[in-house]
Amino acid sequence: MTHNEPLLKVDNLTVEFTTDKGVVRAINGVSFEVMPGETIAIVGESGCGKSVSSLSVMGLVPSPPGKIVDGSILFNGRELVGLSEKEYRKLRGNDISMIFQEPMTALNPVLKISTQMVDVIRNHNKVSKQEAKVRAIEMLRTVGIPSPESRVNEYPHQLSGGMRQRVMIAMALSCNPSLLLADEPTTALDVTIQAQVMAEMVRLQKQLNMAVVLVTHDLGVVAESCQRVVVMYCGEVIEQGTVEEIFANPKHPYTQGLLKSIPVVRDKKIPRLPTIEGVVPDLFHLPPGCRFADRCDKVGSECHQGSPVLEGDNGHQVACFHHTKQTSYTEAV
Amino acid sequence: MTDVLSVQEIEKPQKRESLWSKAFEKFTRDRLGMVSLFVVSLYLFVAILVWLGVIAQQWDELLASGQMGPTAEYWFGTTINGQDIFQRAIYSTKTAFEVGLIVALFATAIGAVAGSFMGYYSGTVLDEFILWIMNSIDCVPYFLLVAAIAVALDGNPYSMHIAMMFAFWTGTARVVRGEVIKLKNMEFTEAAHSLGVPTYKIIFKHLMPNTTHILLVEMTLLFITAIKSEVILSFLGLGIKDSISWGLMISEASGEVTAGHFCNFFAASGMLFVLVLAFNMFSDSLQDALDPRKV
């Protein structure tokens, strides 16, 4: 059951970084919405700006080099851009939580699990240490960690990668946030562990009616757990829509190329994998016009002159001068 | 074959962008670093002039009749013997640079080679043996060590330099060893093994060059340490004998200060202070510029 008001509304977000070589736009005019209880994925390859987008929502873009120069982030109708650090701290962990890619480095190695979890809980709730610890153990049990009463007293290095990631999820969910940002949560995990952790996340999400923004490059994971997809390339959103639409009917040539080049287990071996020609352009030397034009097999003259904008209906939008109807991806495989 | 270098890359100017040029560019943007480099260069210029015999050649001569405060002729005044303090202070710059450069270069070189070997052979008998030697050297109180070597090399004008080298190489060796241990586990080292590259080449061509950013910073630190050390050693009478240095000047000045004559003291310590401060700041900026993580 979704309400009409989006839980998170990112509108025209633009973030710049000042580097040695000059000012670069990591993301440019990014817009997307998340409804309560919905799972959306932000997909793209390295450098597309997906991590910067989720960090911006959390207010975690490192501020001397980075800066939000335009756009708004509305959470429950409240503007987050320009929020003070103090105000943000009340939100983080409480209403919006984030989990990161590297479970090795995301947990403090010199503190016990219990210490770290209790800290988070007591930060946002006026409870005693004992009560917080009980809640922590409960959360560990919820994420599927066996014998949580003893595990909670261990240090991160005593747990495996999959366990650590679950602890991170437990920590993130301990205050019942309404939005969870997951930045490549399973990329560093083995494929069987990944399956376990993703299943856990999906289950918890349904149980807590929590919205999830999953940042990833793994389209397989997206297909299995998300409802909507936002595809980013070179700092811009180039396509978005429901997961069924995007996979069955990708309109942007980049999305099409991406879907075709994923190695999947096929019925028959094929001699060569389909690829996307060329490389991602350097953000300091962007081509004029459409950023994908140099690699696009459907490029036309107008592609070098103007930048396309997102157009389409609610179920499927694409930013391309040439979006073609393509036969279903699954047929092409 | 898929052409990987995109169109933009070919049109970019063919400027070769080595790690050094990147570091250089980064350094030039650091204002404090540039100022300190300027100050250090100024000192170096003075030292070279002295070495070439252009200025301050009369530092030892008795030019005046006795002790004087600063005048138009003698900017920093004269010592109790009538020597020109200004010339003595300037000449000491050469002494300081001599000590600093010789010790820094040699101690770093010895430390680099020793550290690289130890790092590569870490855990083996060779490593343990050199570590044991290093620890033994470090155990001996520094000034006793220098005194012992100075006595042993009695008469050698460079006995102090040699003593310092002997004491200082251990610090560099330790730091290099740590870095090499890290580098030796990286895949490019494995690649060299897989190609059949002989061991000595792996150490000198692959591992040591990747520690140069550390070595450069170590050199600057040793330069400072050597100069400061010399001050104390000369003060104790273990340092420079036939020449003049800021340390000797301060040592001489300790008698004069009680009589109310501060020129000698201020001249020497002032010049020393500015050089050490500038060099330290330069070293910090250098470290920032060379940080390989920011490359």
Added chain:
Amino acid sequence: MSDVLLEVNGLKKHFSVGKSFLKRNRGLCKAVDDVSFTIRKGKTLGLVGESGCGKSTLGRCVLRLLEPTAGEVRIAGQDVVNLDAKSLKELRKEMQIIFQDPFASLSPRMTIHDILREPLDTHQVGTIEEREAKIAEVMAIVGLRPQALNRYPHEFSGGQRQRVGIARALVLEPKFIVADEPVSALDVSVQAQVLNLIAELQETKGISFLFIAHDLAVVQHICDEVGVMYLGRMVEKAPAEELYRSPKHPYTQALLSAIPVPDPTAKSEAIPLEGDVPSPLMPPSGCTFRTRCKHATTRCSKEVPQAHDLGENGVEHLVTCHLFAD
């Protein structure tokens, strides 16, 4: 004349862990525990498994970058394990390696030209002109422009660096290359480019590959045969199509089913594997997989399973599992 290029028999690599002054030996890590396989000329064996299964260690033992604890390795009939240093250096021309991490596998202080020149100089191959010609040749094969030669690795992207790594492996014209997760650190679209390059090399140069990966999907297109490893043992080995069509070992089945399929309409058939991979220091007795296996019996905890050949028509399909014991 046999067409077997690489022969590995009973290979073991054990690491003793935690030797300290007070305790004698805290544990023995059996990273590779009795693995045997062969690779024919021009063919590729894929080695798949999750972290800790020993596949990378195995790859390095085969090249003697790590000294095997026991077992036999032969390349074109030539024994590798007991070779003296000088002959080993000669043999290195025949066997090369491509690494996983494009950032760590190239020395930051050497230009691309120097990186490619070094193997030729080390083995004194041909004249100077011939060496330069060879460098130009491999650059063209991997699709890098000559202008790249003067540049340093940090000026390139991950995919381009990986191509340099491949060029370096090719420059000595080896017969056998170990590719240790060469595409794992790359973006999806770049992975496809590099995989195609490797496929091209297989066809045009007839090089045999030992292709190590953790992703079964990646391996399907490159490999003739696939071996699945778990905690140091090879649990299943079969021709690629056979393995994907009918995986027999419970671990292989779980592994295949766990791969997320990029198709939202497909039903998720993940066979859930309970628990985590056990620590290699304390592997379960008998069959190391039994703690996570749905079909485990008491026999599995007592006896180490043997390899059984389930293949038909001369095709070899080995499965190491008690379920198939007669």
